[in-house]
Amino acid sequence: MKRLLTLSLALLISGYIYAQDVMRIGIIGLDTSHSTAFTELINSGEDPCAAGFKIVAAYPYGSKTIESSYKRIPEYTETVKKYGVEIVESIAELLDKVDCVLLETNDGREHLEQAIEVFKAGKICFIDKPVGATLGETIAIYDLAEKYNVPIFSASSLRYSPINQQLRNGELGEVIGADCYSPHSIEPTHPDFGFYGIHGVETLYTILGTGCTAVNRISTEQGDVVTGEWADGRIGTFRAFVKGPHIYGGTAYTTSKAITAGGYVGYKVLLEQILQFFKSGKSPISKEETIEIFAFMRASNLSKERGGKVVTLDEAMKQGRKEADKLLKAYSK
Secondary structure, three states: OHHHHHHHHHHHHHHHHHHHOOEEEEEEOOOOHHHHHHHHHHHOOOOHHHOOEEEEEEEOOOOOOOHHHHOOHHHHHHHHHOOOOEEOOOHHHHHOOOOEEEEOOOOHHHHHHHHHHHHHOOOEEEEOOOOOOOHHHHHHHHHHHHHOOOOEEOOOHHHHOHHHHHHHOOOOOOEEEEEEEEEOOOOOOOOOOOOOOHHHHHHHHHHHOOOEEEEEEEEEOOEEEEEEEEOOOOEEEEEEEOOOOOOOEEEEEEOOOEEEEOOOOOOHHHHHHHHHHHHHOOOOOOHHHHHHHHHHHHHHHHHHHOOOOOEEHHHHHHHHHHHHHHHHHHHOO
């Protein structure tokens, strides 16, 4: 009898461990191609990096006002269903079924309200770009994540272009400056660069890191150029194409040569980082860097409003902090 009980207990334990071998992922927002791309990479079973993970449920919504986003939802819903993903009626229902969350909603204005539900449930979360529609929303989201002790991570796939990571790590020499570029699709519901130009800004920050103190901006109907000064004297620029080529990349300058920065190489490089984050609970990017990216964009917008005058990131951060405090006060009621 004792041997039988021991065997039964061993089987129960092994069964529990087996059940935990698969980390269950939920998606919030089926209004972006990232949702279908991540689902295919993870649930197809073809990519070794996704072993031990499965997207099991998705809440489709999603932007309600940005047409380019909400019109995708029916098609993307059918796509993920083909990979065995259950479609649920609410975020609360989703959170009961998953261990971690991909917050993919394309509309950054929805992220704060959606993220609060995730944080209260204690689920580790990747928040796709932009973290929030504004600097203040982004600061508020990070503050709430810390309040509920929930790890979060956000990044553009451009960050993980292999050569950008080599530049970041100093493998190609000391970087003394950089010029980066990306398309800038103007979305009236979001401040400039936050909806799409953020890709080029994040490329710049991947290469140079934090420490920008001030920016100024030139704008025409063709696009924009933002020049940033770093505290150590380095200069970095971001060129946003409103008209022209739909391309990503840049040039990094070392003490001995110019190096072409990496462009878009697919979603797998980002997914690998996300899944590692889900395992470790440690974000590969500090909140300070992500928030400074939003401060850079906010300062550039202030510069545009002021006819190209230099604006400090300290001023932008003070405005963002004030907005965040108002949001946090409203959500604490």
